[in-house]
Amino acid sequence: MGLFIILFTLIxxxxxxxxxxxxxxxxxxAGTIETTFLTFLTGTMFLSIFxxxxxxxxxxxxxxxxxxxxxxxxxGTMYLLLTVMAVPKIGVIATSIAxxxxxxxxxxxxxxxxxxxxxVIEIDIKRAFALLFMIISLxxxxxxxxxxxxxxx
Amino acid sequence: xxxxxxxxxxxxxxxxxxEGAIYAELGKTIGxxxxxxxxxxxxxxxxxxxxxxxxxxxxxYTLKAPKWxxxxxxxxxxxxxxxxxxxxxxxxxxxxxxxxxxxxxxxxVIEHFGWLGSKKTKINKEKILAVLxxxxxxxxxx
Numbered sequence: 001m002g003l004f005i006i007l008f009t010l011i012x013x014x015x016x017x018x019x020x021x022x023x024x025x026x027x028x029x030a031g032t033i034e035t036t037f038l039t040f041l042t043g044t045m046f047l048s049i050f051x052x053x054x055x056x057x058x059x060x061x062x063x064x065x066x067x068x069x070x071x072x073x074x075x076g077t078m079y080l081l082l083t084v085m086a087v088p089k090i091g092v093i094a095t096s097i098a099x100x101x102x103x104x105x106x107x108x109x110x111x112x113x114x115x116x117x118x119x120v121i122e123i124d125i126k127r128a129f130a131l132l133f134m135i136i137s138l139x140x141x142x143x144x145x146x147x148x149x150x151x152x153x
Numbered sequence: 154x155x156x157x158x159x160x161x162x163x164x165x166x167x168x169x170x171x172e173g174a175i176y177a178e179l180g181k182t183i184g185x186x187x188x189x190x191x192x193x194x195x196x197x198x199x200x201x202x203x204x205x206x207x208x209x210x211x212x213x214y215t216l217k218a219p220k221w222x223x224x225x226x227x228x229x230x231x232x233x234x235x236x237x238x239x240x241x242x243x244x245x246x247x248x249x250x251x252x253x254x255x256x257x258x259x260x261x262v263i264e265h266f267g268w269l270g271s272k273k274t275k276i277n278k279e280k281i282l283a284v285l286x287x288x289x290x291x292x293x294x295x
Contacts (some may be wrong), residue, residue, distance in 0.1 A: 005242045006251050007294055013255025019228040020186060020262050026222045026272030031210015033203050035225070040196035040238040042226030050230070057184015062191055065182055072175035073195030075168040080196070080229075082165035089158040093260040097283055098159045100253055104294060107173075116174040130293035137286035144157065144238025144279025149201025 015118055023080075024087030026063045036081045090145060101134045185237045189230070222270070246295040253291060256283050 019039075027035040051059065062070070086095045108127055114120035121127075174191075180188040204212070215223065232252075239248045261280060267273025 005239050005248060005287070008272075009239040009243075009248050009251035010236050010255035012232045012239070013252040013257075013260040015228040015231040015235075015250070017256045017259040017263060018159045018269060019225050019232070020260070021269040021271040022222055022228070023225045024226065026214075026218060029212075030212060030214040033200065033208045033210060034210040034212045034214075034285050037197070037200035037204045037208075037212070038223070039225040040193050040200050041230060041278075042223065043193040044190070044197050044226075046227050046230050047186070050234075051186050052188055052192045054182060055186045055190075057180075057187040059183060059187040059190065061183045062187075065179055067180040069175055070195075071190075072172045073176070073192055074199065075172040076192045077199045078168045079165045079172065080167070081190065081200075082161045086158045086162040086165070087271075090155060090162070091263050091274060093257070093280060093283075094159065095162045095165075096256050096260045097287060098162035099166035099169070100256070100287060102163035103170045104166075104290065106167040106170035108294065110170060111173050117178055118174050126293045130290040133286045133290035134292065136281045137290065138159070140279045140280050140286060142156075142282035144277050144283060147279060148274040148277060150283065 017092055018084055020087050020095060021092045023084050024092070027084050028088060032081065032084050035084050036077070039080060040077070093147050096143050097137055101138050104134060105131060186234075189233045190220075193226075193230075224258070249294065250291050254288070257287060 023035050023039060026038075030038070043066065083095060086098070090098075094101065108123060108131065109120040110118055112123050176188050176192070183191070191258070233283055234249060236252065239251070241249075261276055261284065263269060264274050265276045
């Protein structure tokens with residue numbers, strides 16, 4: 001069962017990179033804001049059906065939820081908008097790597113201070129090295145991209 | 154000028170982390186699928202407003218575009234659902250590694266073959282080293 005779930009999660013990652021490329025392509029003709037708008041709109045339609053059939057929570061409790069929790073929607077929107085902007089310029093893999101690096105750095109910081117009621121996990125030697133390898137990874141992707149664009153020129 | 158777009162992508166990832174931490178709290182009170190729904194619903198409203206005031210592109214291209222290029226929204230839902238389903242079974246750490254691994258390998262394949270309309274750029278030594286460094290970073294974080 002565990003292995004099956006991990007495979008399913010791998011597919012989740014695959015769909016995310018497919019989404020980035022598809023949206024990058026679509027935005028060249030339709031525009032950045034238009035692409036992001038359409039992605040949210042179709043996602044909402046799909047999730048409405050999904051929620052009606054499989055939702056076990058209470059969506060109406062949104063009204064009583066603290067406003068700072070609701071403000072996360074702006075962040076979700078920002079993520080998609082920025083991704084759609086970056087992909088046509090630097091490509092799918094550079095966008096993915098830079099995005100993951102940003103995600104992990106902030107993730108480590110949130111853990112360290114235990115913001116938003118999260119578990120407190122302080123930065124140790126291992127995590128410091130992890131951050132270092134992330135920077136190395138960013139450096140390589142920048143160089144690798146520069147080289148392939150020089151080759152195609 | 155291109156490095157600006159690397160910064161934007163970094164910022165996008167940072168936003169995703171904040172979003173994840175905050176939505177984890179919201180998910181506890183209203184449910185996980187409901188939280189996803191809220192994210193997409195609010196996103197539609199925010200982007201709808203942005204589009205009305207600042208949209209310079211061509212939304213009507215939606216009707217002319219090849220149908221596969223409209224799948225972005227559904228793919229985002231698959232991604233979110235896979236995470237929600239996986240975390241309770243295998244934990245956040247393995248989930249994160251699996252998602253990112255799938256994302257990186259697939260990005261490399263997509264670009265190498267120029268699939269889904271992306272610019273075709275060959276895999277090179279540096280890109281493989283970048284992915285390897287990211288995998289080491291992921292193992293160290295967990």
